[in-house]
Amino acid sequence: MITPAGPGSKAGNRATAERWQTLLEQAGHKVSIVTAYHGEPCDLFIALHAWRSHEAIRLFRNSCPGKPLVVALTGTDIYRHQYEYPEQTLCSMQAADALIGLHAQVGDDIPERFRIKLVTLFQSADRPTVHKRKAASTSLYFDVCVIGHLRDEKDSLRAPQAARLLPANSRIRVSCAGNAHDAHWEQLAKQEVQENPRFKWLGALEKNGIAGLMANSQLLVMSSVMEGGANVVSEACRAGLPVIASDISGNTGLLGKDYAGYYPVGDTGALADVLEHAESDAEFLEQLREQVDQLASQFTPEKEQESLEQALSLAVQRRSGALDSLS
Template identity: 65%
Template sequence: MKIALITPAPPGSKAGNRATAERWSGLLQQAGHQVSLLTEYTDEPCDLFIALHAWRSHEAVTRFRHLHPETPLIVVLTGTDIYDHQYRYPEQTHNSMEVADCLVGLHHRVGRDIPERFADKLVTVLQSADKPVNGTDDRKNTFDICVIGHLRQEKDPLRAALAARLLPDTSAIRVFNAGKAHTPDWEQQALAEQEANPRFKWLGELDKPAIHRLMHSSRAMVISSLMEGGANVVSEACRAGLPVIASDISGNLGLLGDNYPGYFRVGDEADLARVLQQAEQSSRFLGELHNRVRELARLFTPEAEQAALLATIEKALAGRARLSPGA
């Protein structure tokens, strides 16, 4: 099939939507499809149209549906679509959901967080990650925690640093934050925290090999986000066998499971400090987190993601065929 895949994130962007689009393009091409990766829609026909982001891609979605009413259309729901834009911009966001033949959620709880009338269209595709190559283990005398994600409000990126301030003097925990500051204000906040907090270091934006080295040198990863559509960094941590300590938001619950033991109350640095201290002091607790992420790792392989994508395409084709005249 000739597939058009549109994302608002431009080439070279480190945004999650761009990474998803490029990975999906590769997986679909491996399956024999031709994929055009777009940032703007210029009316060209295709056999299937995939749009990342219901709100940001709304104009492209509605124009495509108007010009090509019989062609299958898939809309991928991002975290901001589900937990922000469908409330701030309900008309556009829900309209994209309405005209789509199939909706993709990136974690297992998306169906609880969108209008019930769209539930029949929804398919879950868990984002994959390559298994990192193991390096030399240099973690024996440290207890480093990594936070990986751009510095912006939705990520609550300094929550682990604030939690580290509450730890006792005997703790060996240090927090290393890898991510680009989205605004000068976030850069100033990170630099100020680094100056005031001896347990915290901001590393800025790192490339993939450096991220893998950071994961390998860390005892656990904190994902403290206020909202997530299904963070790929969780997939990466699980594939690396790195324990995850996560805010108890729907997007994290939908990846790690309701009974995962490593949650803390979102936005609560005192509760996060409690879990960090438990991980440092209890080898049994840390071992349980290790075991759980290793069990989950099989869900986040490229093969599993590719199979889910192909099943989504079949669902979209079947949905459009039922609606087409004469079907």
């Protein structure tokens, strides 16, 4: 299995690769994770990222024409690279025997000819250790968290910008956990901290720190402008933490079109309105909590493992059929 993110990386692709390694090994497979491929033999190849892994995919297909190939599509593959770098990205999709999409609407967002190869896989999260979430009415603050590295795709400062528009008596405080993608985003985050008393930038947190942040928050904001299916949404649902999300397909494909907590992507004023609604209307907040509780069962490790096995089986079947058609 190849991922662009090296050992120790906090990138989502690395976390996905290591979680899949664990799930596949629990099912009896032997899995090696690499960041570069040089033609080594294997029984099956999984590539995370169609565009970034294009050279490895091409080499594998040339070196091992009889072996099955699974390509997992990221948000940037689907919503950027298939348009900016169509030759490499679409060639990877074409070479794959099975494609993995991480939300239920991926099929609407890739070329129709590839949909027959698509397996929908919802990334899983462990159910957290039970934390007693403070009631919003008894807390000094109404805490809102944003989790993910600060970068353009995540629209990472949309929530604190929306918090600036709230009434003076609002108790909302926004905490962002994640490293800055580059010096520009670091500067933006530091400036927001200086100018916005409702904002805290926590930097990168370890797994326990993220769990604690979720347990101490009343809401999670997922503000991305493009998303392949964020694992933090799975984590929030498993933790019973209501989500406010931009209305992109990467979010609606996880939470469902009937979810009540959307706002128009990039619309600061609309996000401020939803945040104020959640803070001031206990019934609305409880509606969101009930909805994420209902969704939690689709984000279990058992279901993710089942979807992985489905993708592997489809790849084996399609590769066998491709070879039979040539004989």
